[in-house]
Amino acid sequence: MAATVAQTQAIPPGLHPLQAAALRAANGGQQQPQHQSQQPPNRNFDDEPFDVTSRKLTVGDFVRVRTLGTGTFARVCLVRPSHGTEADRSKVYALKILRKTEVIKLKQIDHVRHERQILYDVKDHPFITQYVASFSDHDFLYILLDYVPGGELFTYLRKYRRFNEDMARFYAAEIVLILEHLHEQQGGIAYRDMKPENLLLDGEGHIKLVDFGFAKRLGNNESGHPVETYTLCGTPEYLAPEVIHNKGHTTAVDWWALGILIYEFLTGYPPFWHQNPIEIYKQIVEKPIIFPQDPHISDAAKDIIRQFCTIDRSRRLGNIQGGAAQVKRHPFFAGVDWDAIYHKRHRGPIIPPIRYPGDAQCFDIYPEEDASKDEYTEDLVEKYDEYFKDF
Amino acid sequence: MSGSGFTSPFGANSNPFGSARLDTGGNGMQRVAEEDENDTITSPTTPNFGQGTGNVFRGPFGSDSSETQQHSNPRGPPVAEGYPAQYNFGRRTSVSAESLKPVGDSLDNWTPPVHSKTPDQLARLKKAISGNFLFSHLDDEQAAQVLGALQEKPIPTKGIKVIIQGDAGDFFYVVEKGSFDIHVNSSGTLQPGPDGMGPKVSTIEAGGSFGELALMYNAPRAATVISAEPQCTLWALDRVTFRRILMESTFARRRMYEGFLEEVPLLSSLTPYERSKIADALESQKFPAGYTIIREGDPGHSFYLLESGEAAAYRSGSDDDNTPVKHYKKGDFFGELALLNDAPRAASVISKSEVKVARLGKSAFQRLLGPVEGIMRRTKYVGVKTGVEDMDPLQAH
Ligand SMILES: Nc1ncnc2c1ncn2[C@@H]1O[C@H](COP(=O)(O)OP(=O)(O)OP(=O)(O)O)[C@@H](O)[C@H]1O
Numbered sequence: 001m002a003a004t005v006a007q008t009q010a011i012p013p014g015l016h017p018l019q020a021a022a023l024r025a026a027n028g029g030q031q032q033p034q035h036q037s038q039q040p041p042n043r044n045f046d047d048e049p050f051d052v053t054s055r056k057l058t059v060g061d062f063v064r065v066r067t068l069g070t071g072t073f074a075r076v077c078l079v080r081p082s083h084g085t086e087a088d089r090s091k092v093y094a095l096k097i098l099r100k101t102e103v104i105k106l107k108q109i110d111h112v113r114h115e116r117q118i119l120y121d122v123k124d125h126p127f128i129t130q131y132v133a134s135f136s137d138h139d140f141l142y143i144l145l146d147y148v149p150g151g152e153l154f155t156y157l158r159k160y161r162r163f164n165e166d167m168a169r170f171y172a173a174e175i176v177l178i179l180e181h182l183h184e185q186q187g188g189i190a191y192r193d194m195k196p197e198n199l200l201l202d203g204e205g206h207i208k209l210v211d212f213g214f215a216k217r218l219g220n221n222e223s224g225h226p227v228e229t230y231t232l233c234g235t236p237e238y239l240a241p242e243v244i245h246n247k248g249h250t251t252a253v254d255w256w257a258l259g260i261l262i263y264e265f266l267t268g269y270p271p272f273w274h275q276n277p278i279e280i281y282k283q284i285v286e287k288p289i290i291f292p293q294d295p296h297i298s299d300a301a302k303d304i305i306r307q308f309c310t311i312d313r314s315r316r317l318g319n320i321q322g323g324a325a326q327v328k329r330h331p332f333f334a335g336v337d338w339d340a341i342y343h344k345r346h347r348g349p350i351i352p353p354i355r356y357p358g359d360a361q362c363f364d365i366y367p368e369e370d371a372s373k374d375e376y377t378e379d380l381v382e383k384y385d386e387y388f389k390d391f
Numbered sequence: 392m393s394g395s396g397f398t399s400p401f402g403a404n405s406n407p408f409g410s411a412r413l414d415t416g417g418n419g420m421q422r423v424a425e426e427d428e429n430d431t432i433t434s435p436t437t438p439n440f441g442q443g444t445g446n447v448f449r450g451p452f453g454s455d456s457s458e459t460q461q462h463s464n465p466r467g468p469p470v471a472e473g474y475p476a477q478y479n480f481g482r483r484t485s486v487s488a489e490s491l492k493p494v495g496d497s498l499d500n501w502t503p504p505v506h507s508k509t510p511d512q513l514a515r516l517k518k519a520i521s522g523n524f525l526f527s528h529l530d531d532e533q534a535a536q537v538l539g540a541l542q543e544k545p546i547p548t549k550g551i552k553v554i555i556q557g558d559a560g561d562f563f564y565v566v567e568k569g570s571f572d573i574h575v576n577s578s579g580t581l582q583p584g585p586d587g588m589g590p591k592v593s594t595i596e597a598g599g600s601f602g603e604l605a606l607m608y609n610a611p612r613a614a615t616v617i618s619a620e621p622q623c624t625l626w627a628l629d630r631v632t633f634r635r636i637l638m639e640s641t642f643a644r645r646r647m648y649e650g651f652l653e654e655v656p657l658l659s660s661l662t663p664y665e666r667s668k669i670a671d672a673l674e675s676q677k678f679p680a681g682y683t684i685i686r687e688g689d690p691g692h693s694f695y696l697l698e699s700g701e702a703a704a705y706r707s708g709s710d711d712d713n714t715p716v717k718h719y720k721k722g723d724f725f726g727e728l729a730l731l732n733d734a735p736r737a738a739s740v741i742s743k744s745e746v747k748v749a750r751l752g753k754s755a756f757q758r759l760l761g762p763v764e765g766i767m768r769r770t771k772y773v774g775v776k777t778g779v780e781d782m783d784p785l786q787a788h
Contacts, residue, residue: 072484107489158480188664197482214487227667228645230638232608233487244607245528246637248645250671269478276613277486278604282524314672314755321761 050084052093052144057135059142065358067366068094069152071211073102078147078360092358093132096143100388101374103141108213109387111233115212116143116390118189122212126344127178129200129210136391139376143391148208150201150352151362157196162268165301167349171199172262173333173341174207179258180324183251188218188227190250194257195235196264201362205348218250227251236277237270241285241311255318255327259308262332263289266297271309285311304332488608491634493642503636505539512567513538516626519565519598525606529637530675536636537628541565546623553625556581556588556615560605562627564616569623571595574615581615588615606633645670648749650722651696657727660769661760668759673749678742687739691729693750697721700746706738730756730763 050061062079069076079095081088103112119131130146153171157163163171175194182189192214200208214233228248232239240256242249264270271290272283289309291297307317307330314320318327328338340346352362508516516538520526529537546553546569553564553571557580576582576589592614595601604610606628648670652658661669675698678684684695687707703715704725716738719725725740730753760766 072487106487108487110490111487152482154482193485195483214485227664228671230493230634230642231488231490232634233485235483235485237483245525246634246641248638248641250667269480273478275477275479277610281607285524285528314759319668320758 048084050081050088052081052091052133057133057142057144059135059137059140062093062095064095065092066360067368068360068363070366071213073106073108074098074213075366078358080358090357092147094129094145094147096145098141098143100136100139100141100384101376101380104380104384105374109384111213112141113387113390114216116141118212118215118217119143119145121217122182122186122189125178125181126342127174127207127209128181129208134391136388138381141388141391145210147358148200148202148210149354149357149359149362150203150205150350151364152197153199153201153207154196155362155364156201156350157265157268162295163265163349165266165298168262168265168301169333169336170341170349171207171265172258173336173338175199175209175258175261176324176327176333177338177342178207178209179251179254179318180327182215183254184323186217188251189215190218190229191215191254193234193238194254194261195238196261197235201348201350201352203352203354204344205351206344207348236280237272239281239284242313244281244285250313250319252313252316252319255308255316256310258318259289259305262301262308263305266301267292267295271305298332300331300334304330486608486610488634489631491631491638493638501635501639503536503540503632503639504542506542508538508541515567515598516541516565519600523600523603525603530640533636533640536640537633540632540636541626541628543567544625544627546618546625547621549618549621551618552581552588552615553618554602554612554614554616556613557611559609560602560612561609561631562629563600563602563606563633564628565600565626566595566597567624567626568597569621570597570619571601571616571623572619573601574617575613576615579611588617594619606630644675647698648673648696651724651749654722655724655727657730657763657767660766665760669751669756672755672759673751675747675749677745677747680742680744680746682742682746684740684742684746684748685726685736687737688735690733691726691736692733692754693752694724694727694730694756695740695751696724696749698747698749701743702740702746703743704738704740729753 052061061082063082065078065080067075067077074096076094076096079093081091083089098112103109116131116134119129120134122128123131129148132144132146134141134143136142179191182191191209191212193211198209198211200210202208216229218227218229228250230246230248232243232246234240234243234253234257238257238260240249240253243253260270260272272280272287274280274283289306291302291305304317304327307315310316317330318324320326322329327333328336337345354362517534520537526534526537544564554560554562556574556576571594572591573593573595574588574590575592576587578589581587582589595616601614601616602612604613607630609630645667649663649666652661652666652669658666658669673696684702685691685693687705697719699721702719702725704717704719705713706716717725719740726736728734729736730751756763
């Protein structure tokens, strides 16, 4: 059928028609929020319904609207289905695109495989980005996610400079529920990259955790496997001391990072900082957390930060007896209705200004141009492609 | 690491807004400044927030550009009072080392490389790394392996660039002989031409070291380091070897602890996960021969596993005070009733050789898993009072 032909023509990287279509779609979206009424041109759309979960996808099933974010080896794009009924085509998704050669070069094969698997496993949690599908082609791996339109909490934090304690408590509470789920209900998933850059806001101002690139399923009560892992990963300011010292780390690293995060919420910057990363690490393993005079930070907030950022893991809140339940009982969370948090009974303290479903104005603009390409040679295919077969 | 090398399958340059952001991962200060300059026009990096529906709070990006213009710097770089000087407010990218799996997990075998050194060289090396936070927490075995793995690198002439700013970094270096100059080019990478290294910022002499970040993960080198005289010598250590040494020994020790813990009847109902948590909290201690590790009559606060060496328990009032009531060898444990109560120790335990013990405090145990009574109640110990008594000769009768 016609659509299929159009699709296969659209797949090769860099092909102009697709790019043009994306451009036009995006420009249209800019000037004319009622994008449902416009169709990406140069195509014969049949009205055959297109359900993204019904079959194996290809990149030709989508047109790019724009880039939402870039990471170390991935680019995340806002995309729209390129065919289907009008309703299908008005949907938007976030497509995370990973170049196989980069994944191999940066030795992230394991991480990428875990990312896909764990996203799949934790689907349906209220505060985690929803996994839709994954697929791959010769050069790329793709993870299709629900689009989270509010942008990064990071952006809001930098603009506000800091959050007051009520705001910080709201976000921290949602994160506690995420960690409780990952660590306790999912049987020992360590997230390992908590930071404001990885917390997005949905339309109602609730958190959606993204980037499971470093998430790892460790052992738990039932499995007889070791529960610690050794690969150093994370973000410098947020690394736990045991990661820096390569002592073998566990889900306890996420509680440390939550302490750093609450500190950064309340002051606008993390407790350990230096231009030279080595100096950050030195501080993390050697220095106590110091609070500024201004802004004033309540004793309960200081206490929970210190309890999370405790080097001794047999004293670290969250890791000690009671786990997340103990965290919830800390005075910093006094008065929090955990059930209401879980069910999103209240809107968040920041409501992102979203004008229409595919609006991406809350995201920074990233250059769309692409640099060098390393070829994914037949040798590499032979050696590595089996690792990507789950996609 | 940065995302600049990424090529998307959608092809090049289709930025719908036709405007590239100059700085995606780096300097946020610069970014904010750019936005300010752009305030009069509608900058794509400062979308017009605040016009959305139902804002609870005022839009974080200010309400509209005319207002922003009036207050010339309402959201300027937050370098004002109370912020750390030069704090970088930009987005932070993640870092990651290559994933390492302990060989204990697989069937491979790995032994760290050993490059022989004279006692003098060893002593100098030890001194050179002793103050470094990446080495100061190593135990004796780990330190010995790390020292052994450092490899000699002769640098015969002046002017050899040992590391190049902007390049991938895999090695850490200690200067054994000679001296090296450090240059930093403000562009972040070595540039062609005579001044391409940028100005010299310092010199490292014998006993100094550089490149330690490479022991954590592969990050671009922050400086160029070049030999400043002929006949220099360096010691080099690569990241994978370093991290492996730490990982293998930690891994082996943890498995050993877990194995020991499995043998302790009082803790037999712990799940592997709980045992692992406890293994986390065990502290290794070394004692010379003849050392009284626990003393009869003292209140008991800790429980011990014997990692190596031998020890014996003695009790006053036994037939002969000098005849041990029990011997301990590797893998044995003593004092576990301290986890249950504060009753005085019923015997003394004295090391017979140099010993290494792993100590677990009652309080650490309780913080991690709650009271031992709760753990015991899970299984067979329910109501079996004598079972408890039998377990520890130190608490007998
Ligand atoms: N579902 C989504 N909806 C909207 N934006 C998203 C979504 N997923 C990711 N993004 C944006 O893309 C950015 C990069 O995504 P992600 O962190 O997954 O990539 P990465 O390459 O793994 O990053 P890093 O180098 O930080 O690990 C995010 O910070 C976010 O701004």
